[in-house]
Amino acid sequence: MNEDNIITTNNDYPDKDGFSGKLVLKYVLKKKYQIAIITIIAAIASVIYALLLPNWYGASVNAVPPKSSGSSLDAMLGGVSSSLKELGLSKLTGGKSGGDQYSFLVILESRVLLDSMIIKYNLKEAYFPDDTDNEIVFSDVRKEFSKNLSVAQLDEGNYVISIIDKDSTRVAKMVMDFITMANNLAQRVYQDETNFNRKYLELRLKNLDSLLNETSIDLANYSKATGIISPEAQSKAFIEAISNMKYEIYTQELMYETIKNKYGENDQNTLNQLNILNKLKSNLKDAENKPGFVGNFTKSTAGEKGINFLKKSAEFEALTKLKLYLQPMLEEAKINESRNISTLTIIDPPITPDKKTKPKRSLIVAGITLGAFLLSILVVIGIFRYKLFKAELNK
Numbered sequence: 001m002n003e004d005n006i007i008t009t010n011n012d013y014p015d016k017d018g019f020s021g022k023l024v025l026k027y028v029l030k031k032k033y034q035i036a037i038i039t040i041i042a043a044i045a046s047v048i049y050a051l052l053l054p055n056w057y058g059a060s061v062n063a064v065p066p067k068s069s070g071s072s073l074d075a076m077l078g079g080v081s082s083s084l085k086e087l088g089l090s091k092l093t094g095g096k097s098g099g100d101q102y103s104f105l106v107i108l109e110s111r112v113l114l115d116s117m118i119i120k121y122n123l124k125e126a127y128f129p130d131d132t133d134n135e136i137v138f139s140d141v142r143k144e145f146s147k148n149l150s151v152a153q154l155d156e157g158n159y160v161i162s163i164i165d166k167d168s169t170r171v172a173k174m175v176m177d178f179i180t181m182a183n184n185l186a187q188r189v190y191q192d193e194t195n196f197n198r199k200y201l202e203l204r205l206k207n208l209d210s211l212l213n214e215t216s217i218d219l220a221n222y223s224k225a226t227g228i229i230s231p232e233a234q235s236k237a238f239i240e241a242i243s244n245m246k247y248e249i250y251t252q253e254l255m256y257e258t259i260k261n262k263y264g265e266n267d268q269n270t271l272n273q274l275n276i277l278n279k280l281k282s283n284l285k286d287a288e289n290k291p292g293f294v295g296n297f298t299k300s301t302a303g304e305k306g307i308n309f310l311k312k313s314a315e316f317e318a319l320t321k322l323k324l325y326l327q328p329m330l331e332e333a334k335i336n337e338s339r340n341i342s343t344l345t346i347i348d349p350p351i352t353p354d355k356k357t358k359p360k361r362s363l364i365v366a367g368i369t370l371g372a373f374l375l376s377i378l379v380v381i382g383i384f385r386y387k388l389f390k391a392e393l394n395k
Contacts, residue, residue: 027384028377035376042372043365050361056148058357059172060162061179062348065104104159104344107186108151114142116181121174126166149178159344164357172350183343190341198333205326212319219312228309245284252277 028035107113115138118124124131124141150162161178165171222228256273263269 038376039373043369046365046368050364055356056358057168057353058164059350063344064158175350186343194337201330
């Protein structure tokens, strides 16, 4: 029975809305040799293809950052964001690094670091040797290198950096150079930050000294004009002097009344005592109403001038305290600017690989072979479906 007879005369043929699985199976089995040939050809081709693929070798390093000291790595990772943005570092991860600091992944995944590796090892030529017309741009090489680079921060806090390359002798060196470049970049970011801090503190202290000088001159001139040196002490002295003067007046009034009652109002002794009493009252009035007693102010203006003096004095004291606070910070910034920070420390150094990482040739052959087998069956079923449909139209 030919193929057309299978299609048109077989009792298993259903209605126009479908077709029998048994009929399809018969047709597939009829084409089993063609399917087998296609599968064998695909298997042979996949073997040749897999054997032609170059071997890729991998190397990795296990490194840990230093414990947080509050002054080295923390200062670097928590530094000014503008410094990082200039280097293309825009990934603020927080997360495992905690707080508002930058994770070291910012350094390890930076564009600057990737480009440095690409340039040093001429990876464009390694990845695209056939690009004689320079159609491949740098971003394509960066994308390809990113596929061959793996950077992971584990829950324990350590970093595992892996690189795969066609050259087994240089891949371990690439990983070591990657760590070295990362540490150098981290040092550069840290130096930029500490340099920024030092310059800022120097400018702040310079402006503070100028302001402090102006405030001190203003305070000295105000003190000279008002005679106020220490409002608290002068107020206490003023109150004590007025109290003593009033006490003396009360005493002299008592003596005046005694002499007056004894000798009479017009007696010379009474008149002398009255002169003394009037003089004391005049002195008290002058002390209370005229400036110059304890300063160039009166009792009515003492409060306002004293408050103004205290304000100026408080401003001077605050600026002085701020300078005392900033001065040690400037010295620390100068020290930090000249120091080398400890960044990633290697625990497990990379070793030259003795086995390839990829390709997995057995998986490639198995995948292509299986795919070709299934695809050939689908093609046979499609052809059968087409013939079935054509036979239906010819009825």
